[in-house]
Amino acid sequence: MDWRPNASPEMLRARADLLGRIRRFFATRGVLEVETPLLSSCGITDPSIEPLVVERGTSLNQPRYLQTSPEYAMKRLLACYGEPVFQLARAFRDGEAGARHNPEFTLLEWYRPDFDHHALMAEVAELVCDCLDGRGVHYYSYRQLFLEVLAVDPFSAAPAELESAARDRLDAGTLVGDRDMWLDLLMSHVIEPELAGRGICFVYDYPASQAALARIAEADGVAVGQRFELYVDGLELANGYFELGDAVEQRGRFERDNQRRREVGLPERPLDERLLDALAAGLPSCSGVALGVDRMLMLTTGAADIRDVMAFDWARA
Amino acid sequence: MANYSTNDFRSGLKVMLDGEPCSILDNEFVKPGKGQAFNRVKLRNLKTGRVWERTFRSGETLEGADVMDITMEYLYTDGDFWYFMEPDTFEQHQADEKAVADAINWLKEQDPCEVTLYNGVPLSVAPPNFVELEIVETDPGLKGDTAQGGSKPAKLSTGAVVKVPLFINQGEVIRVDTRSGEYQNRVSK
Numbered sequence: 001m002d003w004r005p006n007a008s009p010e011m012l013r014a015r016a017d018l019l020g021r022i023r024r025f026f027a028t029r030g031v032l033e034v035e036t037p038l039l040s041s042c043g044i045t046d047p048s049i050e051p052l053v054v055e056r057g058t059s060l061n062q063p064r065y066l067q068t069s070p071e072y073a074m075k076r077l078l079a080c081y082g083e084p085v086f087q088l089a090r091a092f093r094d095g096e097a098g099a100r101h102n103p104e105f106t107l108l109e110w111y112r113p114d115f116d117h118h119a120l121m122a123e124v125a126e127l128v129c130d131c132l133d134g135r136g137v138h139y140y141s142y143r144q145l146f147l148e149v150l151a152v153d154p155f156s157a158a159p160a161e162l163e164s165a166a167r168d169r170l171d172a173g174t175l176v177g178d179r180d181m182w183l184d185l186l187m188s189h190v191i192e193p194e195l196a197g198r199g200i201c202f203v204y205d206y207p208a209s210q211a212a213l214a215r216i217a218e219a220d221g222v223a224v225g226q227r228f229e230l231y232v233d234g235l236e237l238a239n240g241y242f243e244l245g246d247a248v249e250q251r252g253r254f255e256r257d258n259q260r261r262r263e264v265g266l267p268e269r270p271l272d273e274r275l276l277d278a279l280a281a282g283l284p285s286c287s288g289v290a291l292g293v294d295r296m297l298m299l300t301t302g303a304a305d306i307r308d309v310m311a312f313d314w315a316r317a
Numbered sequence: 318m319a320n321y322s323t324n325d326f327r328s329g330l331k332v333m334l335d336g337e338p339c340s341i342l343d344n345e346f347v348k349p350g351k352g353q354a355f356n357r358v359k360l361r362n363l364k365t366g367r368v369w370e371r372t373f374r375s376g377e378t379l380e381g382a383d384v385m386d387i388t389m390e391y392l393y394t395d396g397d398f399w400y401f402m403e404p405d406t407f408e409q410h411q412a413d414e415k416a417v418a419d420a421i422n423w424l425k426e427q428d429p430c431e432v433t434l435y436n437g438v439p440l441s442v443a444p445p446n447f448v449e450l451e452i453v454e455t456d457p458g459l460k461g462d463t464a465q466g467g468s469k470p471a472k473l474s475t476g477a478v479v480k481v482p483l484f485i486n487q488g489e490v491i492r493v494d495t496r497s498g499e500y501q502n503r504v505s506k
Contacts, residue, residue: 048351096346185355239351
């Protein structure tokens with residue numbers, strides 16, 4: 001058992017410096033810093049994200065969920081006040097640990113009324129360039145990137161075609177799954193490493209099946225989720241949406257998530273009715289993004305392991 | 318054997334994969350913020366020595382492999398098999414030529430070797446890092462030439478051939494690093 005910190009004193013200073021830089025960036029742009037609850041009555045329905053659950057305590061009449069991101073609470077603020085807001089928040093995701101993941105981590109999340117995802121990508125690029133020097137910024141649509149790297153159209157290829165593109169390049173063993181699984185596998189195992197030498201890369205307009213909480217629109221004759229991901233030196237750093245504001249459509253997506261959870265044997269999650277009410281009351285047209293602060297610190301300091309940038313990692317917490 | 322989930326995969330864990338015993342070398346958790354989680358796992362096939370990467374869905378399980386590393390004393394060979402003994406129990410194990418293939422040049426009676434047992438049968442044998450062996454054949458030594466460079470081949474009692482300095486003579490015992498196959502020094506008797 002080691003009581004000592006993971007991070008060096010220089011690393012702690014680099015972290016404090018980064019947090020200060022982020023706060024100044026938003027202060028000069030008139031974006032309001034907010035704090036929202038870490039423990040919420042509702043978890044999220046996304047089948048690939050598991051929250052940690054707090055089950056005991058005299059204040060609890062039902063379990064509460066440690067937030068996996070501050071998204072829902074921030075959208076409720078937006079629906080009521082319509083102001084641009086940002087938050088530096090701790091988030092928790094069960095079972096995510098490795099050189100790039102810690103179950104507890106720091107997210108920078110912000111929302112911009114009147115921005116679409118392209119306008120927000122431009123602002124993300126400004127923040128990242130403010131913190132990291134000497135890297136060019138590139139923008140690729142998801143489709144363009146798959147065509148360039150794999151010569152496969154991710155919107156029209158059959159699952160079997162995606163599977164053989166994957167099996168040609170890596171040992172996928174006994175993996176079985178739907179087209180989204182093969183797309184995720186190709187993205188994380190083939191395309192992400194390809195982006196490692198390209199500096200700051202935005203990937204936008206995902207397949208509609210991966211829209212999550214983003215709007216769906218038509219682009220080049222296909223339905224796309226108006227979402228983006230940011231990779232810097234091949235490290236996934238941020239994920240943003242041109243936010244879905246339609247309460248009925250949102251409820252439908254939550255219900256489909258829960259149906260998927262049932263199919264794969266995961267517990268269903270209660271729907272966040274407060275969020276749905278806020279959307280029904282009217283979310284201003286806006287875009288939002290979540291950026292991993294610990295990973296940003298890995299990039300500013302050149303650390304190869306997320307454990308090195310934390311005062312105490314999961315094992316030492 | 319117990320089953321291990323991808324969360325339990327640690328370097329050194331022995332598992333069964335496609336019916337073959339494998340040792341896990343590295344395990345990387347790969348997950349996009351939105352999307353499915355995988356584990357990219359680096360493995361060594363303990364039978365063939367092949368090292369490669371395979372991707373699993375996170376949470377997938379593999380059966381543990383009945384593989385143990387035991388330090389045993391090398392006894393002798395009858396030409397078909399090589400015999401090793403566990404020092405605590407005096408239990409003897411016979412290893413076939415395939416199992417001793419990497420060690421065969423360095424096996425000296427009574428030396429401690431690392432024997433990997435799979436289902437109780439020797440799968441591979443690793444010699445000690447350093448062994449002392451007698452030179453059975455080499456060109457005559459050059460008197461006085463102890464400081465200059467230059468080397469010559471020398472055949473050892475096990476049949477291995479190593480490069481030795483020119484001043485080393487037939488009948489002398491030398492120390493060899495079995496990992497590199499390089500001469501270390503002369504051993505005074």
